[in-house]
Amino acid sequence: MATKDDQFEATASALGYLYQFAKALQLCIEEWVGGLDWSVAVEAADDIEKHAGSLTELLQLKQRADGVRLTDSAPDLWKTLRIWSEAAKAGRVHLPETNLFLMTTAQLPAGSAGYYLEPKTSGHRDEDKALALLRSARQASKNEQLEKAFKAFDELEAEGAVGQAALLSRIEVIGGAPRIDDVREKMLGHAALAVGHELAKPFLTRLEGWFYDRVIEQMRAPGGAPITGEEFDQIFSDLRHQFGPNNLPIDPDIAEREPGPAEAADKTFVRQLDLIGVGSERIGLAVRDYVRAFEQRSRWSDDKLLRVGELGRYERKLIEEWQARFADMREDLGPESTEEEMRREAKLIYRWVDREARAQIRSGLEEVFIPKGSYHMLADELRVGWHPDFTARLAALLEPAGAR
Incomplete structure (x- = not known):
């Protein structure tokens, strides 16, 4: 003891x-x-x-x-x-x-x-x-x-x-x-000179995270390579760029996260994908995007890196881009469509999200898991969906137990 x-x-x-x-x-x-x-x-x-x-x-x-x-x-x-x-x-x-x-x-x-x-x-x-x-x-x-x-x-x-x-x-x-x-x-104080006082603490926290990982790497290897001025300049400058007015930091521990499908198996957005027949492998990728986007957005919020109303404006933009395509799909299908036809067209909407929808919160961002995962977050709240009748078929999942 x-x-x-x-x-x-x-x-x-x-x-x-x-x-x-x-x-x-x-x-x-x-x-x-x-x-x-x-x-x-x-x-x-x-x-x-x-x-x-x-x-x-x-x-x-x-x-x-x-x-x-x-x-x-x-x-x-x-x-x-x-x-x-x-x-x-x-x-x-x-x-x-x-x-x-x-x-x-x-x-x-x-x-x-x-x-x-x-x-x-x-x-x-x-x-x-x-x-x-x-x-x-x-x-x-x-x-x-x-x-x-x-x-x-x-x-x-x-x-x-x-x-x-x-x-x-x-x-x-x-x-x-x-x-x-x-x-x-x-x-x-040095960080404040680089990115301003409001961003100094989250900037330094991320610089420390990189530095400690890098030092551990150096210490583990016999004769491990020291940190050079050129390497530090590249890391410091890249991090400072991520804290620019048109950008946000993407944290490596989140960007490299590989969650298992079980982490979100009971989520509504997974039910949305099941509803249109998306395979298990692609559902696993969707869970990864969802988890990464959820955690990164949460960290931005916790670190007060987002402007007032910024997430709301971003989600409105995503919803409006989806609305136009979803309305087109329902119009083309008409009231006599079969379940097979509805699933086929719904998969096209989801394919657009998965492969083409790349609207970002800020113009300097490039990580695709942000828009893809954000769409899954909206789908989890039934604010967007893929199946033409997703609202009616899945709304019951959000009802309180006593109301059913």
């Missing part, structure tokens, strides 16, 4: 990964503003690895509770030094072309090693003082869990090794870093 400590560790670990992903996405957005000659990877050589030209940046991220301080003997500090010391010794990091960042939400006490390793812009960077403090802390510490870290740092001073001072010259410690909520708030 999981203990409270286990639950705390799991929560902290999950939050750490979310923080890591959020910072990596923020880094991509900020790099994108300046150009496209860069790449970013997560959990590759470090928490975050960035390349720009010949320069490499490795970031270690630590999100900690309020009030935590990064002292000279803090495990966060020494575990990070161990990672970088071992990488430098093994030649996995070429220090002259690598900047190392320890970014923590913890505070840096004045006069601490972390304090003296803050960026030069702080006005108090002093690598010699930082080194002296680290050596003193290493000698005074009795923490057996840090022995491997101390050893790795010591070995930098071995003959032919890179040296502790050389490593510290490439390290910047950033304390009091923005927490995950602050990081997201800053990204919302």
Whole structure:
């Protein structure tokens, strides 16, 4: 049975990964503003690895509770030094072309090693003082869990090794870093510049969804390809286009949804198709279009992406296009038509919906499941139909049980 400590560790670990992903996405957005000659990877050589030209940046991220301080003997500090010391010794990091960042939400006490390793812009960077403090802390510490870290740092001073001072010259410690909520708030500001304040949140939510899926893909494959500036530019620009005034975003999880026919077997629109003899395979395709359109339209509504009255105007347009064809069919059939003739003509109406009806809510949309699925939504409410007598034959399905 999981203990409270286990639950705390799991929560902290999950939050750490979310923080890591959020910072990596923020880094991509900020790099994108300046150009496209860069790449970013997560959990590759470090928490975050960035390349720009010949320069490499490795970031270690630590999100900690309020009030935590990064002292000279803090495990966060020494575990990070161990990672970088071992990488430098093994030649996995070429220090002259690598900047190392320890970014923590913890505070840096004045006069601490972390304090003296803050960026030069702080006005108090002093690598010699930082080194002296680290050596003193290493000698005074009795923490057996840090022995491997101390050893790795010591070995930098071995003959032919890179040296502790050389490593510290490439390290910047950033304390009091923005927490995950602050990081997201800053990204919302960037999103607002791209699509406006009203659309910023749904825009960022979709960008995050793509980014997290992409990072997981990169992490799963050994040596997985990093996210490049060109790739990010394409995704960001395409998403921004989807939020334009003549467009709406089509969400991949919905557009790729493959529901089974059973998901809508009891729906009225399925009864409409049964009524005219549509086969099971085509009914399955109709269910897919219905589910996708229903879910996408619902998400647009939930995200407040639709204008006032927009769906109503769209459905009126669909109904009026159907009305003309349906009236023609009934006129051509006449009152003496057989059931076989009515089914044949009804299938032609439905074939038009399935293959030709492509009116969209906005002109920039192209996904055909929107008009096709929207017609099935209307058919489900008996606002349109295919069989000449669909209203009389199916209206009973919508009657309350007590009225029958």
